[in-house]
Amino acid sequence: MSTREWDIVLFGATGFTGALTAEYLAKHAPAALKLALAGRSKDKLEAVKQGLGPGGARFGVLVADVSNPASLAAVASSTKVLITTVGPYAKYGLPVVEACAKAGTHCVDLTGEPQFMRRSIDGFDAVAKSTGARIVHTCGFDSIPSDLGLLVLHDFAKAQGLSGQFKRATLAVLGAKGGFSGGTIASMVNGIEEATADRSLRKLFADPYSLSPDRANEPDLGRQRDQTGLEKDEFLGTWTAPFVMASINTRVVRRSNALLGYPYGKELRYRETTSLKGVQGLIFGGVMTVGLGAVVASQLFGPTKKLVGALLPKPGEGPDKATRESGYFKIRIEAESVEGERLHARVVGTSDPGYGETAKMLSEAALCLALDEAKLPKVSGVLTPATAMGLVLVERLRAAGMTFEAKRGAR
Numbered sequence: 001m002s003t004r005e006w007d008i009v010l011f012g013a014t015g016f017t018g019a020l021t022a023e024y025l026a027k028h029a030p031a032a033l034k035l036a037l038a039g040r041s042k043d044k045l046e047a048v049k050q051g052l053g054p055g056g057a058r059f060g061v062l063v064a065d066v067s068n069p070a071s072l073a074a075v076a077s078s079t080k081v082l083i084t085t086v087g088p089y090a091k092y093g094l095p096v097v098e099a100c101a102k103a104g105t106h107c108v109d110l111t112g113e114p115q116f117m118r119r120s121i122d123g124f125d126a127v128a129k130s131t132g133a134r135i136v137h138t139c140g141f142d143s144i145p146s147d148l149g150l151l152v153l154h155d156f157a158k159a160q161g162l163s164g165q166f167k168r169a170t171l172a173v174l175g176a177k178g179g180f181s182g183g184t185i186a187s188m189v190n191g192i193e194e195a196t197a198d199r200s201l202r203k204l205f206a207d208p209y210s211l212s213p214d215r216a217n218e219p220d221l222g223r224q225r226d227q228t229g230l231e232k233d234e235f236l237g238t239w240t241a242p243f244v245m246a247s248i249n250t251r252v253v254r255r256s257n258a259l260l261g262y263p264y265g266k267e268l269r270y271r272e273t274t275s276l277k278g279v280q281g282l283i284f285g286g287v288m289t290v291g292l293g294a295v296v297a298s299q300l301f302g303p304t305k306k307l308v309g310a311l312l313p314k315p316g317e318g319p320d321k322a323t324r325e326s327g328y329f330k331i332r333i334e335a336e337s338v339e340g341e342r343l344h345a346r347v348v349g350t351s352d353p354g355y356g357e358t359a360k361m362l363s364e365a366a367l368c369l370a371l372d373e374a375k376l377p378k379v380s381g382v383l384t385p386a387t388a389m390g391l392v393l394v395e396r397l398r399a400a401g402m403t404f405e406a407k408r409g410a411r
């Protein structure tokens with residue numbers, strides 16, 4: 001247990017994903033943990049606390065605003081771990097990272113915004129290293145299944161007597177069902193607007209090693225473009241469509257590989273796609289990828305912005321309980337080792353990927369940092385889920401109902 005006033009503070013508890021995370025913590029955090037909800041409105045926080053029923057009584061309430069650095073510093077220094085669901089992160093995230101890095105406070109978030117992560121690495125990796133803080137971005141559907149999925153496959157390959165290095169690995173979404181919140185749409189629209197206004201960001205978004213700790217040390221493997229259209233994938237033996245999270249997940253996996261000293265190999269070609277094999281992939285894969293892409297595109301142009309915007313969830317809104325509970329995702333990572341062996345991993349979640357499973361992944365990441373410190377790698381700085389928590393977090397997520405498994409052979 002921490003000597004600080006709180007073990008875990010949840011900042012952004014009044015938002016859609018924040019409230020789901022509060023619900024998860026109320027149900028699953030051990031009773032001895034000291035928990036608090038934080039946000040900019042005391043009244044809204046009290047309402048979230050009341051909404052949690054008897055499980056809400058254990059939460060303290062803290063007021064902090066991103067525009068008030070002193071309030072962030074006070075919250076950050078009062079807790080061992082800070083969860084932040086205050087997004088878009090490119091707009092609101094950096095002062096939170098700064099406060100946590102300076103206070104030596106571990107921080108987990110749900111960003112999928114590479115420009116924000118690059119700013120966080122450049123601005124605060126050294127500070128976090130000096131204070132011992134673990135700043136861990138992408139602790140939701142992007143990018144835990146990808147980042148920990150490949151780590152599990154690597155670990156399995158080593159246990160099989162192989163080197164654990166791969167020539168290539170392709171993550172395929174086999175099926176996924178769920179919805180989107182106002183905050184997710186706002187974050188994606190904000191990213192595209194920023195990139196439209198700034199050429200250097202367009203270069204950053206296109207760079208497969210945009211999150212590298214040492215860009216000059218990365219291998220030159222030729223073109224590694226994210227998929228933009230329908231393609232027959234010879235390695236998977238099926239038709240595929242783009243996967244909307246590929247542009248962030250692939251960068252996170254490559255950052256993990258570099259931070260760990262290239263255990264997956266320097267020649268690894270890693271990509272992500274949506275499998276169109278079977279009706280499941282066609283329906284749900286299509287909804288997750290093409291659907292969200294079209295929605296975001298509609299918000300960039302005047303006429304469709306108004307028309308489609310009126311139908312979209314606003315900040316604070318997202319998929320209802322029935323949608324969240326009937327949601328799921330199934331992912332497979334197919335790989336070829338440097339020895340020429342085929343291996344594959346399966347990652348499965350049993351509720352809406354972006355909200356039910358994301359609240360679980362984010363909360364379990366925070367619980368892992370709060371409770372499992374002795375088992376974790378002795379690292380600090382701006383990290384990834386695989387480098388900050390690795391297989392210790394995999395065990396937690398398995399115990400919480402997610403599947404991570406690896407086998408020999410192709411499918």
Ligand SMILES: NC(=O)c1ccc[n+]([C@@H]2O[C@H](COP(=O)([O-])OP(=O)(O)OC[C@H]3O[C@@H](n4cnc5c(N)ncnc54)[C@H](OP(=O)(O)O)[C@@H]3O)[C@@H](O)[C@H]2O)c1
Nearest residue numbers: 014015016017066086087110140141181183184187315316
């Ligand atoms: N990676 C994933 O899988 C995944 C999944 C879900 C969400 N996300 C990301 O998580 C973020 C949140 O999404 P959401 O749908 O939950 O958004 P949301 O409902 O709009 O919530 C945003 C939260 O930020 C708070 N906030 C805004 N400005 C603030 C400020 N100046 N100071 C303090 N708090 C402030 C809001 O507080 P008020 O209530 O006071 O306005 C609210 O609590 C987004 O960036 C989204 O992309 C990622």
